[in-house]
Amino acid sequence: MSEPKKTIAVLGGTGKEGGGLALRWADAGHRVIIGSRTAERAEEAASGMRATLGPAAMLEGAANPQAARAADIVVLSVPFAAQQPTVTEVADALQGKILIDVTVPLVPPRVGHVQLPQGGSAVEGVQRLLGNGVRVVSAFQNISAHHLTRLGEAVECDVLVCADDAAAADEVVALAEAIGLTAWNAGPLCNSVVAEALTSVLISLNRRYKVPGSGIRLTGLPQRAA
Amino acid sequence: MSEPKKTIAVLGGTGKEGGGLALRWADAGHRVIIGSRTAERAEEAASGMRATLGPAAMLEGAANPQAARAADIVVLSVPFAAQQPTVTEVADALQGKILIDVTVPLVPPRVGHVQLPQGGSAVEGVQRLLGNGVRVVSAFQNISAHHLTRLGEAVECDVLVCADDAAAADEVVALAEAIGLTAWNAGPLCNSVVAEALTSVLISLNRRYKVPGSGIRLTGLPQRAA
Structure with a gap:
């Protein structure tokens, strides 16, 4: 793939999941x-x-609103x-852009139990909050940070x-492929219920079967170039 | 596996999905x-x-209440x-038994859009209706009937x-393994949100990528004996 390189802001990029994605995108140029x-x-x-990637990596830090303003994709x-406080804080900076929401609606302490918001997926609430000027895309909720941070390893x-x-979904599929992931356009935003709920199921499976990071593969679909 | 053979009633066994499961269980003895x-x-x-399985197969038909009454597992x-009318009709016959709910809460005509009931999964509504005397288990929503009815084929x-x-979940895992499927205990009944919603995602993927029956495999878990 030789897609034009983008400026990507990762709000919450100090956390494990966001940090893993940031690291992989910076590593991909x-x-x-x-x-x-x-x-x-x-x-x-x-x-x-x-320090991990070396001096060629283009990686910087900023407060969330400044990061969102400077980016092509957030x-x-x-x-x-x-989730909602952060979106509200950066709403102005998102207009006209793609927002990729990775948030998993886990409700501690029972994070292995699916507890979605009333009325469906959490990301639909984000879209309602932002209005139609922002193209909201749901993705990456099920990729364990454990795997993302091991750069050499296939996920x-x-x-x-x-x-x-x-x-917008196609752009995000391409961004996922750029960091070695296989991604699928799984339908409208309301279908994000599956990705948001699946993380609790994977946490539940990790505990029951004593593994560090279970995941899913889709079957019966055409082979994709990685 | 030499589990003792069960009497299984498949309510809605005249449909494709129920019929596929019935055929496989009868084929397994x-x-x-x-x-x-x-x-x-x-x-x-x-x-x-x-006619498909031959004279050794133990397969009969009955109205739903009689079928439920005669079975060990429904x-x-x-x-x-x-879903709810049928459950109400057979509620008495289910007491003390396991009910395996395969129902997918599809809302036509947009069956590729996740549209779960308010408040979570459909199967939790079934458990509330039946009370604690019935052990309700959610399973099999994502297995395409297309694959189930091809007896020789791996799913x-x-x-x-x-x-x-x-x-009860362990018993259903064993019943799935008995017909050649790989099954996982994915946590409490509320986690059925994933299985119930995933079918719409798979329908959406089937259409977009032009395949007859997409599915999922779990990864990162221990190998299972089939």
Whole structure:
């Protein structure tokens, strides 16, 4: 793939999941801006990743609103409780862009039990909050951070990409493929229920079968170039 | 496996999905009673399956209440609109037994869009209706009938088994393995959201990628004996 390189902001990129995605995109040659509540924590995380990837990596840190403003594509990877507050804080900076929501609606302490919001998926609430000026895409909820941070390793888990805008979904499929993942356009945003709920099932399976990171592969679909 | 053989009633066994499961269990040596709204339609379906499997197969037909009463384990495989009426009709006959709910809450015409009931999974509504005297287990929603009816073929789709009673889940895992499927105990009944919603995602993928029956495999889990 020789897609033009993008500037990607990862809000919550100081966390494990967002950090793993940021690391992989920077490693693939994209410019990545780690977002966090404070610019200091964001820059600290970016600096750690630059140490891992070497000086050619384009990785910097910024407070969430500045990160969102500077980016072509914005990724949201925060705890469920911070999802709507963070989106509200950066709403202006998102207009006209794609927002990739990675948030998993886990409700501690019973994170192995599916507890979706009333009325469906959490990401649909984000779309309602942002209005039609932002193309919201749901993806990456099921990829374990454990696997993402091991750069050399293949990730044995497919990505379900859901969006009401099919062209936006295709862009996200390409961004997933750029970091070695297999991704599928799994239908409209309401289908994100599966990806959001599946993480609790995988947590439940990890505990019951004593493994570090279970996942899913789709079957019966055409072979894809990685 | 040399589990003691069971008498399994498949309510809605005249449909494709229920019929596929009935055929496989009868082929594995279980006694199967096809249930339908009328004894005549049920007996007709059973007779067709006996013709496929040969005279050794233990397959008969009965109206749903009689089928439920005669069985050790009852399987519910009906259209979503018939789920609660059918359960209400056979509730007395289910007490003390395992009910395996295969119902997918599809809402036509947009069956490729996840549209779960308010408040979570459809199967939790069934458990509430039946009370604690019935051990309700959710399973098999994602196995395409297309694959089930081809007896010689391996089914490339894992079964997610959800139940609040772990022993009941284990029994259903064994019943899935008896017909050549790989099944996993995926946690409490509320986790059935994934299996119920996934069918719409698979329908959506089948259409988009032009395949007859996509499915999922779990990864990162211990190898299982088939």
